[in-house]
Amino acid sequence: MSGNRRFSFAAAAVFLCAGALVALRYCGAAQAPSATPPNVETTFSALGTFVTIRAAAPDEAAAREAVEGATELIKRLEKRLSRYDDESDVSAINRAGAGAKVPVSDETLDVLLKAAEISEATGGAFDVTVGPLVELWKAAGKAEKLPDEKALQEARSKVSHKHLEIDREARTVTKLHDGVSVDLGAIAKGYIAERAAAFLRSKGVKSGLVDAGGDGVFIGGVEDRPWRIGVLDPRNPPEIADAVFLRDAAVVTSGNYARFSTIEGKRYSHIIDPRSGRPAEGPDSVTVIAKDGATADGWATALSVTGEEGAAAARAAGVECMMLFVEEDGLMRVESPGFTGYRKE
Ligand code: AMP
Ligand code: MG
Secondary structure, X not given: OEOOOOOOOOOOOOOOOOOOOOOEEEEEOOOOOOOOOOEEEEEEEEOOEEEEEEEEOOOHHHHHHXXXXXXXXXXXXXXXXXXXXXXXXXXXXXXXXXXXXXXXOHHHHHHHHHHHHHHHHOOOOOOOOOHHHHHHHHHHHHHOOOOOHHHHHHHHHOOOHHHEEEEOOOOEEEEXXXXXXXXXXXXXXXXXXXXXXXXXXXXXXXXXXEEEOOEEEEEOOEOOEOEEEEEEOOOOOOOEXXXXXXXXXXXXXXXXXXXXXXEOOEEEEOOEEOOOOEEOOOOOEEEEEEOOHHHHHHHHHHHHHHHHHHHHHHHHOOOEEEEEEEEOOEEEEEEOHHHHHHHOO
16 A cells, blocks of 8 residues: 555545535546436435436436436445345345355345455455444444453354355355344445446446435446546545546445444444454445445445555455544545556546
8 A cells, every 4th residue: 555644635626516415425527528428326215325326328218218227226236135035035044044045136146246356355344244243333332332252252152253154156145153144234236236337338428426424336438538526525425535437337435424423422334344343443434436336335334444465465365455544633645556646637
């Protein structure tokens, strides 16, 4: 990692173009000339956040059809991957006893395999079986009392990606212990955004985006310019701390500023370090740029756990990242050398 280890950012920049309070803000770098292909945009509630889809296509009807199809796809994939939907593959895995081979869809298999890859690369810092620990710390936050050691150990015993056996050929998932559960919250949004973007591309969209509350997949650029994407300031989220320029890439920010709990005056992240069983104490926000949404989403969460320690593995996986740490005297930024390249238009 290189970077401004003691870098205080200047005040908010000028990139406030669109959207609600999400971790990314984006806008086209170009002024739209009259020959600009029609843009269709929609925002709706899904994936536990607000999702925005934008597409430019040669004619408005084609753009509208592409956006409507992508919207339906997102809703369908959410049903398949959500642990809150009784009919999802994830719920079937969570209900199953140890040893039962649970048949899963291609999408579930894809996401679990990508998750397993990130778990391996991070020595278990990323782990989709972390649910029992997430729940324990959520309850502790509500009660404003730290969990006791016995409860912590019990939850930990149920957490390990190694407790899941994935059979690619048979397309089944088998739990090796009872009590193991799957929560794809750290990776599914990026995966689904990527699938929706792929759908838009398949309909001829050459410029567009899918943003699921800070999980953004960008198609092409805007006219002949790249997308300009603002990264929120973790100290004051409506403000922009930084911006990147890119085409055809996924950008995801994971931060502890939107969701956290406070126990005995100390702030605890909603992201858990499965290795210690305790909330992650890594960066306050991590922004990842990768070639696809699932990789970006998974690694943004993984690096929120590992901090700089995971940076080499991230680079080996083709991931560029920027970490922001809130410190008394300002915002400290640490980033991979490749990330710096995205700051230039
Ligand atoms: P994200 O917003 O993508 O960073 O995902 C955060 C969500 O992922 C949390 O709300 C948990 O449901 C889940 N999670 C927490 N810690 C981990 C972890 N170490 N590995 C995988 N998923 C996690
Ligand atoms: Mg994530």
